[in-house]
Every structure is written in structure tokens, then in C-alpha cells.
Amino acid sequence: MLNKDDIRRYSRQLLLNEIDEEGQSNLRSAHAVVIGLGGLGTLASRFLVGAGVGNITLIDGDIVEVSNLQRQVTYNETHLGDLKAKALSNELHKVDPSIHITSKSLFACKRNLQKLIGSATCVLDCTDSVAIRKDINAACIAAKKPLFIAAASGLSWQAINLPCHSFLASAHQLAPSSHCTSENHHSSETDYSSGTDYSSQTDHADHVNQQCQPPNVSSKVDAPCGCYDCLVAQLNVTQDCRSQGVLGPVVGIAACHQATQALLFLAKRHTATIQWGRYIVGNAIDASVQSFHLPPSPDCKVCQ
Amino acid sequence: MNSMCNKDNQTNTIVTHDVKRDNKNDYGRTGEINSDKKGENTTITIIVNGEGKTCSSPISIDELAHSYATHMEGTAIAYNRSILSKSQWPLTHLQDGDHIDIFTLVAGG
Ligand SMILES: [Zn+2]
Numbered sequence: 001m002l003n004k005d006d007i008r009r010y011s012r013q014l015l016l017n018e019i020d021e022e023g024q025s026n027l028r029s030a031h032a033v034v035i036g037l038g039g040l041g042t043l044a045s046r047f048l049v050g051a052g053v054g055n056i057t058l059i060d061g062d063i064v065e066v067s068n069l070q071r072q073v074t075y076n077e078t079h080l081g082d083l084k085a086k087a088l089s090n091e092l093h094k095v096d097p098s099i100h101i102t103s104k105s106l107f108a109c110k111r112n113l114q115k116l117i118g119s120a121t122c123v124l125d126c127t128d129s130v131a132i133r134k135d136i137n138a139a140c141i142a143a144k145k146p147l148f149i150a151a152a153s154g155l156s157w158q159a160i161n162l163p164c165h166s167f168l169a170s171a172h173q174l175a176p177s178s179h180c181t182s183e184n185h186h187s188s189e190t191d192y193s194s195g196t197d198y199s200s201q202t203d204h205a206d207h208v209n210q211q212c213q214p215p216n217v218s219s220k221v222d223a224p225c226g227c228y229d230c231l232v233a234q235l236n237v238t239q240d241c242r243s244q245g246v247l248g249p250v251v252g253i254a255a256c257h258q259a260t261q262a263l264l265f266l267a268k269r270h271t272a273t274i275q276w277g278r279y280i281v282g283n284a285i286d287a288s289v290q291s292f293h294l295p296p297s298p299d300c301k302v303c304q
Numbered sequence: 305m306n307s308m309c310n311k312d313n314q315t316n317t318i319v320t321h322d323v324k325r326d327n328k329n330d331y332g333r334t335g336e337i338n339s340d341k342k343g344e345n346t347t348i349t350i351i352v353n354g355e356g357k358t359c360s361s362p363i364s365i366d367e368l369a370h371s372y373a374t375h376m377e378g379t380a381i382a383y384n385r386s387i388l389s390k391s392q393w394p395l396t397h398l399q400d401g402d403h404i405d406i407f408t409l410v411a412g413g
Contacts (some may be wrong), residue, residue, distance in 0.1 A: 040413040153410035234390035237378040290380040
């Protein structure tokens with residue numbers, strides 16, 4: 001149930017069938033973990049907060065530098081030298097103080113990822129190197145967390161939604177008894193239909209959605225899909241912003257796409273009509289967007 | 305420009321020329337590409353990054369990729385709209401009408 005303030009605040013998106021009141025309540029009980037707070041993470045997390053995702057964890061060990069301001073839109077000159085996680089958390093708190101934001105000023109790595117994503121409803125990979133992206137992919141598969149990946153370099157942007165568990169397994173989980181909205185759940189954080197006053201919610205994000213594991217993932221996975229490792233294992237990907245440069249709004253397009261996909265999933269979970277396992281390739285010069293199926297690689301050491 | 309493979313005509317020894325739309329090409333898709341034992345010049349028409357091309361058959365995806373990309377680092381290939389693992393490139397032979405998309409993976413953020 002939404003209160004009057006919620007209805008006013010989210011009036012524009014409540015009109016969409018893909019969100020509506022049920023979806024808005026689902027957003028409030030969701031926990032998004034955003035890894036990497038650069039061009040992708042600053043913008044994606046701003047949209048998640050604006051849309052009312054109730055719990056957000058921001059992860060980055062970096063500090064704000066002047067070369068970031070060209071594309072990392074939430075920072076400004078007053079943040080130079082500050083830890084990104086703290087600076088972004090402060091700015092996002094100004095957008096909506098009722099959102100529970102946890103900032104982690106550390107770099108995600110193999111050792112800490114399982115803990116960092118443990119209570120996530122979904123993970124957004126907003127990082128900038130293949131090595132950490134592979135670790136995030138492996139951690140999400142191990143923990144069965146839906147993963148939204150975006151990337152940009154030069155004038156190209158790319159993205160993929162990965163369910164991170166097999167389609168067949170998710171089909172079984174679509175049975176109503178395993179769905180989080182079961183009326184038998186009276187723990188307020190996972191009970192979308194309760195009359196919880198969300199604005200007063202102060203519980204730590206780590207407790208959110210514990211009863212929703214593994215998350216229900218859309219039935220729109222039309223064929224088994226691979227993982228990030230299937231995509232990059234045999235390739236030497238060198239295209240990053242440091243070596244190739246990037247135009248600010250091109251990262252912005254990637255971040256907007258990523259946030260859109262995550263919001264559609266978080267609002268409707270297993271009935272969201274987003275596409276899983278399709279690799280999106282966008283070209284900012286001719287405004288073309290193509291998508292390709294990513295099949296599982298038979299010799300993938302991570303997902304097979 | 306670095307998002308898509310450059311078509312470098314200087315190194316483009318396999319892909320012979322752009323296909324005109326009225327080009328009559330009746331080669332079937334049933335895989336006779338290896339039956340060219342009499343030395344006949346078998347050509348097939350494929351679509352590479354949205355453009356029609358003719359090339360001599362047999363030709364593997366690996367050979368096509370090397371004729372296109374100036375350097376292969378981070379180059380990914382979708383074969384008929386599905387991404388093909390690099391280990392499959394030399395094993396997959398193109399047939400008439402195939403769609404190939406060559407692009408460079410990016411990881412920045
Ligand atoms: Zn895999």
C-alpha cells in the first residue's frame with residue numbers, strides 16, 4: 001500500500017502498467033547492489049533512488065577526481081578528493097531521505113563479493129575492467145543473483161541482463177508457492193501487500209529479501225543463455241575509458257538502459273517482460289542498437 | 305569508430321566485393337561448400353555488419369574475421385544473431401545467406 005506522499009512522488013511512473021502500485025511496492029522492498037560508482041553507477045543509482053528502490057548499496061573504493069566530472073554526473077567540484085561512495089550517498093540522500101542507502105568505500109573483489117551481494121535482489125555491474133566484471137559474474141552465479149551489466153567505451157555502449165541461474169531451474173521456481181508475494185509471509189520487508197509505512201523503514205539492508213532467495217526470474221528467457229565468462233573468456237578485451245576515451249552521454253545511455261532494465265525487473269520480478277541473455281550493442285554515431293543471443297559456452301568454467 | 309570492425313580494403317583479400325541486390329545467386333544452403341573438387345570458383349553471399357558481401361567458399365568464420373578486423377583483441381562475432389564462442393570460429397563454415405556481425409567488446413564504465 002502506498003501512502004499519499006508516495007503517490008505524489010511516483011505519480012508519473014505509477015501510470016505505467018510495468019510499474020503501477022504493485023510494482024512500486026516491490027521497488028520499495030527491493031535491494032539493489034551497485035558496484036562501481038563512475039559514469040554508469042552514479043547515473044544508474046540516481047534513477048534507482050528516484051524511482052523508489054528502497055534499499056541500495058553503493059560500492060567503490062575510489063575518490064572523486066576532476067577528470068570524472070565530464071561523465072560522472074552526480075559529482076561536482078565540491079566532491080573532489082572525497083570517497084565516491086560517501087559523496088554519492090550524500091547526494092542521493094538529498095533526493096529521497098527515506099531510501100536506505102548503504103555506502104561501502106572499498107573495491108569489490110573475489111574475497112568480499114559474496115558478502116556484498118548476499119542480500120541483493122539484483123546486482124548492477126557498473127565497473128570498468130574485465131577482471132572485476134568476471135568476478136562479479138561468478139559471484140552472482142554462485143549466489144543466483146540477477147545481474148545487470150552495462151559498459152561503454154569510445155562511442156559504443158553495450159549491456160546484457162543475466163538471470164544467473166538456469167532457465168529450467170527458474171521455471172520450477174515460478175510455482176506460486178515459492179513466490180515472494182505469498183500471503184503467508186508476514187515479515188514486512190518481503191510482504192509486498194502489507195500496509196508497511198515504508199518511509200519509516202530503517203532496518204539494515206542485509207535483512208532485506210532474505211526470504212526471496214533465489215529470486216524469481218522472468219520467463220522471458222527463451223533459450224538457455226550463457227554468462228559474462230562465456231562472452232569474454234577467449235577474448236582479450238582492452239577497450240576501456242582510460243585507453244579509448246569515452247563521451248559522457250554515451251556512458252549515460254548505457255547507464256539509463258541498465259537502470260531501466262533493473263527497475264522493470266525489480267518492479268515485476270518474474271513477470272517483467274525484459275529480455276534475458278541478449279547482448280545489446282549500441283552505436284552512438286548512427287544510433288543503431290542490435291541484440292544478439294548469448295548461448296552458454298560448453299567449456300565455460302563458471303556457468304557450466 | 306572503434307565500436308565496429310573497420311573494413312580495411314587493403315587487407316580484405318577474402319571478401320571480394322559488395323553484392324548488388326540484383327545479383328543472382330542460387331547457391332543452396334545445404335552445405336556443398338566443401339564439394340568444390342573441380343576447382344570451380346564457388347562463391348556465396350553473406351551479410352556482414354548489415355552489408356551484403358560475396359566471398360569464396362569454403363570459408364570459416366575465423367578466416368572471415370581476420371580479413372575484417374585489423375586487430376583481433378576484444379573482437380566478438382555473432383553468427384546468425386547468436387554470439388559464437390571463439391573456439392568455434394575455425395570450425396564454423398559460412399553458408400550462403402548467413403548473417404555475421406563483427407563488433408568489439410567494451411568494458412569501460
Ligand atoms: Zn558461462
